Structure formats: C-alpha cells, structure tokens
Amino acid sequence: MTEQKYKFLSTPRRPVEDRRFVAGRGKFIADLDRPNMLHVAPLASHYAAAVINGIDASAALAMPGVVDVITGAELAAAVQPLMNGLNTPNVRRFPLAVDRVRYAGEWVCAVVAESRALAEDALEKIIVDATPQPFILDAEAALLDTSAPVHPEHGSNLLLDRKFVWGPVDDDFDAAAHSLSFSVTWGRNSTVPIETFGVLAEWNGWDQMLDIWASIQMPKYADQIARSLDLPGNAIRVHYDVDVGGSYGVKRGIKHSVLVGYIARKLGCSVRLIEDRLENMRAGDAHGPERKFDITIAFDQDGTVRSMKMRALDNAGAYAGRAPFQLGKPISAIVGPYQINSVAYHALSVTTNKTVQEAVRGFGQAPTNYAIETAMDRVAEYLGMDRLALRQKNLIRKDQFPYLIPSGSYYDSGDYHAVVDKVLTAADYPAMLAERDRLRDAGMMAGIGIAACLEPSGGNSSFEPLLNQSNQTSTWMESCQVNIDALGKVTARIHTTSSGQGHETLVSTVLGEVMQIDPELIRITRPNSLESLPGNSPVGSRMAIMLGGAAARAGEKLKAKIMAIAAHRLGVAIDELRYEGGDVLANDGRRLAWDEMVELAHRQYHNLPDGMDPGLASFDIMQVPTGDALPVDDKVQMYPCYSFEFHLLLVSFDPIIGRPDIHSYFIGHDCGTVINPAIVSGMTYGGIAHGIGAALFEEFAYDTNGQLLTQSFLDYLMPSSHEVPAIQIVKHCTPSPHTVFGQKGSGESGYLGAPAAVSGAINDAVSGLGIHFEKLPIRMSAISDAIAAKTS
C-alpha cells in the first residue's frame, strides 16, 4: 500500500483546528468588536419585480441612533458594478437595487445605526414608493420572446446560450440500436452554513486604508472590492486570520463588502454587517443551481452507451452571479465515469425574478451527475438489464487511463471496477438485494440506489475562457511561504481564510512529511492580503492539491538549501548526503544536526556557500497542474485530478406515509493519496448528508407571487442526525500522477453522488408501479400521492 511510505501523511492525526473549535475558542466575525463600530440592516423588497419611484427615509433618519440611510442611487453613483465574468454589460448589479427591484428580498436601501436593533427599527420607517411589474419565475418561460426581460436594457433573459458538440454525435446516434429521452429537474438548494455571512470594514483616512474582516470563501476577493470601490489594490487590507463558520461555496460576500466598504469610507468609521438567517436565505449568496435537463441517450442492445445529448437550462435568478459558470465545470466530467464516445451539450442560463444563484459545493457537478446517473437507470430499465451490470459494462477500465473524454479533459487515474467490487463485498450486495425483497414482501416499498460519479478537482478556472472567449485567464495559482526562525522552529503562512477544510492541518502535515519533523511543532499563520502571495482560495476541491502542493514545494526548496549548506560545511558533494529527520548525514557517517544548520543559516554567513543568502525561508507560487492552455475548438483540459465515488444504499418506505428510511449506506471513495483521513471522512459524511438533503428535503421554493416560501429553517428542511444513516466508507487509493503525493480532491465528495443515489433508490422502490420521480427534492407527500394515484 502507498500509505505505508509516509510518516505523517495518511495517518490518523487529529486536525489542528479541532482544539480551538471544540473549546469554543474560534474567532468569527461576530466575535470582533471595533471602537464605535456601526451596524447595518438592509431593507428588503416585498415585490418580485417593481420600479422604484422614490424612497423617503426622513422618518428613519430622525430616529435616535440612526446615522445614515444609503440608497441604491447613491451607491451606484459612487461604485462600479459588481463583476460577473460574462459579456453582459447591460446586466448591471450593485449591492443595492437601482431604480428597479428584480426579486423579493433584494436590498433596496441600507440603514446605518449604532446597533443592529436600532437599524431594524428604522427599516420600518422607510417608505418606498414602488410600482409592481410583471415578473417571471420559470426558466423555460423566461426563454420565450413574449416574456419581459428581467433586465430590459439587456434585451432578453438569456445570459448564456452555448452549444457544444464533442465527437461524432450524429454518427453514434445513427449507429446505436436504441435511444430514449427524459427530463429531470434539480431543485434550487444550497449549502447552508451555521454562520451566516458577515463583514466588518474600517476606513482609516490618515493611512488611506480600508481594513476588512470577512467570513469569506472567495477568489480575488480583495481585487473585486478594490475595483468596485475604485481604490488601489494596496488600499484594501483583508485580514485572513478569522474563522469562517461554514461555506462550501456560498460565502462570496462581494455585495455586502462593497456596501460596508463604501459606508466605512463615507463615514470614516468601522461598520459591520452580519446577515440574519432571513437575509442569508432570501438575499445572501445562498442559492445554488436550479437546473432542468433534457437528455437523449443512444445505446446498443448489449447496454453499451454510445452518445448523449444534454440540454441544461439553469435558472440564474435576477443577476448573472456565478450561475452561468456552474454550467461550465461539468464539461470536465460530462460523461461521468463512463466510456461515452460523443456528447452534444447545450448550456443555457436565464435570468428570472428569483434570488441570485451563486457557487455551491461541486459548482454544478452534482446536478449533472444526477442527470447522468438517472440516464443509466433509464437505459437499464429500457433494456431490462441490471443497473449495476450496465454501469460495470460502461465504466472506464483501469488500463484506459489517462482517459481522454470527448470534451477535451484527460482523466488522470482510477480503478473504478475495483472500487465497485470492494463496495459490493463490503455491503454484501446479495444480502442487500435479499433484504430489499424481504421488505417488499412485508408490504413496504423498498429500493436500492446506485450511483457512480467523479469529483473533478484541482480548482482551475478554465470554464471561464471556455464559456466566454474574451476571457483569457489560464492562471489559477496557490501559494505558501515557509520560514525557519533562528531557534529552529518552522512557521508557514497561508494566504486565505478557511471554512472548515483544515488547511492548517493540511500544511503542517505536508511540511512535516517533507521536512521530516513533527507537524505538531509547525506553526501556521494567516497574514493579511497585503502581506500575502497570490492565490485563489479554496474553491473547486483544490487545496489538498494546490495548497498542499505549494507547501510541499516550498518545503523542498528549504530542504535543498539545507543540503547545500551541509555539503559546503562538510566539504562533500550533495549527492553524498542524505536528509534524515531534519538532520543531514554524510556517507562517511558524519552528521550535521538541524540546530547546527539553523545556526549556520542565521548566524554564520562566513560558513555559507559563496553567494548564498542568509536565513532559511522559501515560498512557492504554484500553477494548477495540467493548466497549461486556453481552450481550442471548444475543448480544454479543465481539472488535473478526478476522484471517484460509488454509492450503494437501501431505502424503504410505507406506501401510504411515503417517508424514506435509509437502512444502509455505503460509499466507495478513491481520492488518491489521503493527507488527513479524518478530514476526508468528515467531508464525505457531510457531503452525503448534504446530498440526502438535496434529494429529499432542501429547496428554496417560491409561491406564484414570486415570494420565497422557505425563508427559515421552519420550511427549508435540512437532514438532521436522525435522517442521516450510519455511513460506511470503503476506501481505495489510486494516486494521481499530477500531484506531489498523488493526492486528489475530496471537498465535494459524497455530495456529488448522493442525490443521484437516493433518487435512484426511491425510483427503484416504485419501479413496479411505473412511477418516475423526475424532480428533486422528492418530498414524502409526492411519493405517497404518486403511489395513491397508481393504486387507487
């Protein structure tokens, strides 16, 4: 096994961060207090669409403790529109609505007051004169010429309309014996963090400096604030030494930060905005993809799947946000783990009068996996073939890696059949089938869910130039700095916030492994953005690969310097030395201890090799492996690494009650070399819980008036510990050839396949009745109603 060659990597070590979190000693935005800090509360639109005729804030401004009321008109005159990455100059977005509101909950203006409670009191005194307008909620309807555009200046609701054809789709369809078509819809849901988004901004006029503390997980955060506020990049100082209470994509916070940045600068003060749950759910960056798939799939009688046509229509909400690009990431794994020869992909993103869609765990991959896995189930059903056998027939074989998929990405490595076999053994699949049949005989509905899928990882941004040719970005780096002080202790700096990923554990473990010193003795710090090297923050399941890679490479540079110092000191060639546990040993038996080399580097310049700089410090700025090129002919290598997961579960429910009970849940997981087993398992458990939510419970649902029905945890239901079963993780390791230790990504694991697997299990349970559930979440009421309609 590969694991055995490591001293600290892949060993069960307690994450460093756990200590402060378990003890309640984390430092979050709400823990920060600045002198004379002011507070902000935004006023939310009641209308799904309206023209703003005027805002009368005089009564609010007259209240004690109220400092200011900021309107969209004031803000738009002072700041640049927020970036969206598309060529849609007339889809302009500001933190506050300007002239027109486009979704219920959109911020119309913001009160600045001495306390949040006073600000909320003042909100009630603001009179907004607004004229309601027609609105649109459905994505298909938004496409019609007869539908009024959400942004009249833009001329239509289309944000993105790209058609790709990869490989001989028409030929493959002609050659295939069969084809079938179906539609499935992924409901609008999210990752819901425990901590809502918060930001604190403070302007110091004498320094001309805007200090920001924010609960972020956001690439290029400081740059975007600077651009929007028309400030030099080095006048924004983002403090990364705050804890972030959960994210998985949704802690973007640009609009909040531009708003409080503007207020701080205008008033010369400290000002803080922390969303309450209502604001988070209806107007934060909380909403993920809402996507309808129309799929036609071509296959042979023996189950060989030849080709697929996929139309994906995404409901972006009222502004561009990150929604369109979430149609881009799935291109990197558009055939899933299967040998599908050709694909036609039509990606559509439209504006509607719903809350703006932002990034959510997997960046659009989980919905696409749900569509692909539903296709596999449908083909098996059509052919009367076993669903498992169909998948095994089409899975890419171990000997085919690196495997080039039609859309231009090579899958790096894997042994999918081996993982499937391990899971079938661990789950005792024949016994699981027997248990399903026993439950059915007892009058229950019972089904087995199967899903195989990939986690593209390494966090490149090549979907941006792929979907928007004017975007020439190929760089997507991460960085790490390492210093050994004069007393011989190691400190590493990371240049981002963390929202639970365990980056301190990651970097200390990797550096410990490279330097062969105890990770417990390595200190990790987070400087502010002005003291940081460039990076792109933890997105796209990338930090094990990118931050782990940069830390390892920085460590190797230090080791090389240590070896050069030792060679010079001992008067031998470097290849006559070996590095062992921090010391350097010569072939002749002489040894230079760590402390001696530290002494040489820090105090004995006269004993260093000629021209060598003193001290022991290094840094590394690492580009994404395989991220060498821009797209050519609509194809590009998108991600360096592809983790594999295989889900298998048994569900049953009473036909009248319809409440799914998950009896057993197995997942086979191969994310290459594991750095910290507890962190990877934690990600996977949480991902499956999240996926169960997407499949059964979670939806940001709207009524016919465009009002969000699920504005709190009363109606936005997330699975609790009662609904998440015990999960068995079956581990497998196929190292990636592209990374320093063979590691791949795991931050999205579990979530990418669980919705498909749970949906598959419920559909298997009702398959005898000819029922197909074609929309997530599948509510218990819908299950019972569908069965009643078939059996009454």
Add this chain to the structure above:
Amino acid sequence: MKPVRFDYKRPATIDEACGLLASDDNARILAGGQSLIPMLSMRLSRPSLLIDIAHIPELTAFGETETHIEIGAMVRQAVAQKSEFVKTHIPLLAKALGYVGHPPTRARGTVGGSVAHADPSAEIALVAATLGAEITYRVDGADEIFDASDFFIGPMLTIAPPTGCLTRLSFVKAPAVCGTGFHEVAPRKSDYALASAAAQINFAAGSGVTSIHLGIGSVGDFPERLDVDQLCGTPLDDSAIADAVHAAMQMVETVEDLHATAAYRKRVATELAIRALRDARGEISKDLNQ
C-alpha cells in the same frame, strides 16, 4: 431578527400576572418561549409588554383529585414527560410528549404554553382536545373553565379570554384498563407534523368498552376530536375501525402547503387514526378477549 422593543415583567403571583395583562392591551405572556421568542425575533409578534410567568410557584405544580389529574400551566414538557402521575393516569399524554419538539425545547417549553399557543400541529393540544381536558383560565380574579374539545378554533386561535391567564389543565384519570395510541408523521423527526392522531379506548370490567376517544391534528386549522362512538358496541376488528375512521374523516377538511398536499394529509391522517386505534386496541386485547 431583533425583536421590537418591549418591557419585561416577572410577576410572583397569578393575580399579579393578570393585573399586568389587564394593564396593557398589547401584553403577552411568556410561558417557556419556544415558539414566542422566535416569533419576537422575526417581528411576527410585537408585544409592548412580556409577562414571564416562570416564577409563579403554583403554576409549576401537579394536582390530583379522586377523578382528575391537574397539570400547572408552567410545568415543563420534559417534567411532564417524566412524571409518574402522567404515565399512570394520562398515558395518552405521556405517549404524545415524546413527539413534542426535541429534548432541549421540551426542557423549556411548557404544557400550558403549548395549549395557549394553539399551533395546529401541537401534540399536547391534540391530546387535550381528544380527551376533552378542562382548561382553566384566571380572569378578573375568578377561574373560567373551557372544554378542550371546542377550545381551539383556528391556527394560533382559541376562545380564551384576552385578559386571562391559563393556569392549569385538568385530565380525567384513565381507567385501570385502557389502551392508547399516538402516531404522527413529519418530514424529519420532531418537525411540525403533516398529520397526527391520538386514540384512547376506555374499558371497564363487566361493561366492556365504555368510551372511545379519537382525535387528529396537523391537517387542518386546529386539532379535532372525531366521533367514533359507533365503534363502542362492535368487536373493534380492523374493518370496523377502518369504516368508523373513514366515516369520521369524511367531514374533515385538510390544508395544503409546500410540504404536503391536502390529499396527502387526509390520506395519512386517516391511516394514522386507524393505526392509533389499533394500537389502543392492542394494549387491551387481553381484556377485550376475556
């Protein structure tokens, strides 16, 4: 999510609480706060005065007469759940209390607070309505008693006097031989139920089944007692139970929301009512078959 500014008072006696209630048209009583506090935070409830009755000793006591068990309005749900009084004499309530919220909310939430709040899916209110409990309010220095079977008239709406303070619930002691059943269905454990049903069959040696109580909750605007008296003389077999429940459910109107259709609520309430009655029958099957 900050409440509107309000005054807070903590009276020591029921009469002091009633006086405060009379002093302010916009006063509300705080009796555990597991529903009211979130409503305050969302500004759905905007009282000018909050009267916390947690420190009135007589409201936290149990009482017993020859025929009845009395539960003080401020008895915490968790305390009632563990009470031997309740287990012995109000077994249906004992069963239902396990479905009320979660352990942390039961530690704060009170029996009286739940009844006064009148959420359509409240389990305690359902049991009270099903068993025809007596609900006592102190109004203008005197006690006024309401029958729980017709106390609830809409979502969060009762016939309670606006200036009254709920002081206790009184349940008839269950007979020595009695069977009970309680079922509810919710998307997740302890969510607001989509349908719930409570049943109690009272039995007396010599006379057989003396009365059958059945109620459903969570499906309409308030918990409802269903008339299944027709079952009393029957052998209580499955088909008799199903017929009686279907007949009783015909009049019931159910509501629809995001989480469940009206048809679902009706179908499931019917099924749960049948299951509750069967459970109750099962508990006294030995006596029934003698």
